[in-house]
Amino acid sequence: MTDATTIAPIDLLVIGGGVNGTGIARDAAGRGFSVTLVEMNDLASGTSSAATKLVHGGLRYLEHYAFRLVSEALGEREVLWASAPHIVWPLRFVLPHHDGLRPAWVLRTGLGLYDLLGGRKRLPGTRSLDLSRDVAGGPLKPDYRKGFEYSDCWVDDARLVVFNARDAADRGATILTRTRLVSAAREDGGWRATITDASGTTRDIHARMLVNAAGPWVDEVFGRTGHNGRAHLRLVKGSHIVTRKLFDHDRCYIFQNGDGRIVFAIPYEQDFTLIGTTDEDFTGDPKTASISEAETNYLCAAVSDYFARPVTPADVVWSFSGVRPLFDDHKSAAKDATRDYVLETEGSASAGALLNVYGGKLTTYRRLSEEALERIEAILGPRGPAWTKDAHLPGGDFSPKGFAALTDRLCAKYPRLPRALITRLARQHGTLVPAILGDAVSEADLGESFGAGLSAREVDYLCQHEWAVTVDDIVWRRTKLGLRLSPEALGRLSAYLETKPAEIPS
Structure with missing residues (x-):
């Protein structure tokens, strides 16, 4: 049964609950705009939870002369680290020199430029490595004797999205997950948009402006605004594999391949190694993307060219794939398509304005959001000043190098946990x-245990404050405990969630 109601008029309706959509909603709400965001599935359920999880400039983009993109991305590394030091971590990347590929002087020159463009303040710079002596050479084949080490950062991508949504909501935005845009039409100088949620309830929203940040579905959403469909996107699938830990140190490897691509091997969730990514053109529904046997073999072969112990498909304990919504710049190879973002606006404050967001990277989402707000304010009028550069994301209000001290304080507060x-x-x-944790004294105070430290109290929090609904929301996006939980534990978690009433996070 359909219950048609109308939501009070708002300034912005944002479509898409990935990093770009939530970043724009957060920035706009913080400036004083009234914002509603709709996401047809869970937050970060598409591309934004299927990345290589790096906050980086993209070393290989220098070969494509993408200096503006690299410079902007490098400038964001320490900004994001300072805003969310709980989920953004500095990493040292080891680049072994491969005699058959780029000469050592080319690598050193490129890394020097990378340092120069980056505007580093806290991150250490590049240095040369003797891999025959350095611990990073231990897992590698003995013919890799020379290498380089440089800095970038790692991020928990799905949690980055959730914290942007949480901050947007705390600043007044309405976040509606599992809610789909059905159609939108210009009306009374703005837009009348029809949305429907998982229960089938349909509502109308009148918004002064639409922001289409639907990622791989941006052209589809554009078509729902009454326009003819168009193909501005190039959909490129990237897949990753996860194995048991392949090395004991805390550095990451970046490996060159003969096809011109690079593959990372990254310490992951303490006991695992994340390997990726691939690049291949994709057609079809992005939500059906999955790793192919050929991609698995490619990633295993790529790292086995470097590691002394070969990696085989039998070593893979988990894999994931995502579809990158790259702006189609008509490059011949998927690996060469631009990772830069493109913003397009049309309409006016009196005739229903629309902003379409194409492409982008995790690293530059905050700058993309600022530029989007510049476009929005040029149409709707200025509100508050830009503010996100020096603001913390929820939970990130401590020093970038203060995680150990934070942990010590929490352990002192909860000594029996x-x-x-x-x-x-x-x-x-x-x-x-x-x-x-509230007033918990012991683990028993946290309620039912589902294994790997996941308790009913934590599950309740994720449902009440972070829009989690399903098992996958909890064990693959809010946490990565799916790597550790047994089928029996997942079954108990599913049964527990079925007893909980549907909740709209506070």
């Missing part, structure tokens, strides 16, 4: 951990 549990929660929630 395991340090491993406190550390995991701190890495996912930062200073918000007491909002989850």
Whole structure:
């Protein structure tokens, strides 16, 4: 049964709950705009949880002379680290020199330029490595004797999206997950948009402006605004594999391949190694994307060219794929398509304005959001000043190098809870951990345990404050505990969620 109601008029309706959509909603709400965001599935359920999880400039983009993109991205590394030090972490990247590929002087020159463009303040610079002596050479084949080491950062991509949504909501935005845009038409100088949620309830929203940040579905959403469909996107699938830990140190490897691509091998979730990514053109529904046997073999072969112990498909414990919505710049190869973003606006304040967002990277989402607000304010009029550069995301209000001190304080506050549990929660929630643990004294106070430290109290928090609804929301996006939980534990978690009433996060 359909219940048609109308939501009070708002300034902005944002379509898409990935990093770009939530970033724009956060920035706009913080400036004083009234904002509603709709996402047809869970937050970060598409491209934004299927990345290589790096906050980086993109070293290989220098070969394409994408200096503006690299410079902007490098400038954002320490900005994002300072805003969310619980989920953004500095990493040192080891680049072994491969005699058959780029000469060592080319690598050193490129890394020097990378340092120069980056505007580093806290991150250390590039240095040369003797891999025959350095611990990073231990897992590699003995013919890799020379290498380089440089800095970038790692991010928990799905949590980055959730914290942007949480901050947007805290600043007044309405976040509606599992809610789909059905259609939108210009009316009374703005837009009348029809949305429907998972229960089938249909509502109308009158918005002064639409922001189409639907990622791989941006052209589809554009078609729902009454325009003829167009193909501005190039959909490129990137796949990753996860194995048990392949090396004991805390550095990441970046490996060159003969096809011109690079593959990363990254320490992941303490006990695993993340390997990726691939680049291949994709057709079809992006939500059906999955890794192919050929991609698995490609990634295994790429790292086996470097590691002394070969990696085989039998070593893979998990894999994931995402479809990157790249702006189609008509490059011949998927690996060469631009990772830059493109913003297009049309209409006016009196005739229903529309902003379409194409492409982009995790690293530059905040700058993309600022530029989007420049476009929005040029049409709707200025509100508050730009503010996100020096603002913390929820839970990130501590020093970028203060994680150990934060963990110590939390362990002192909860002395009978395991340090491993406190550390995991701190890495996912930062200073918000007491909002989850409350007055708990022992693990028994946290309610039912589902294994790997996941408790009913944490599940309740994720449902009440982070829009989690399903098992996958919890174990693959809000956490990565799906790597550790047994089928029996997942079944108990599913049964527990079925007992909970549907909740709209506060």
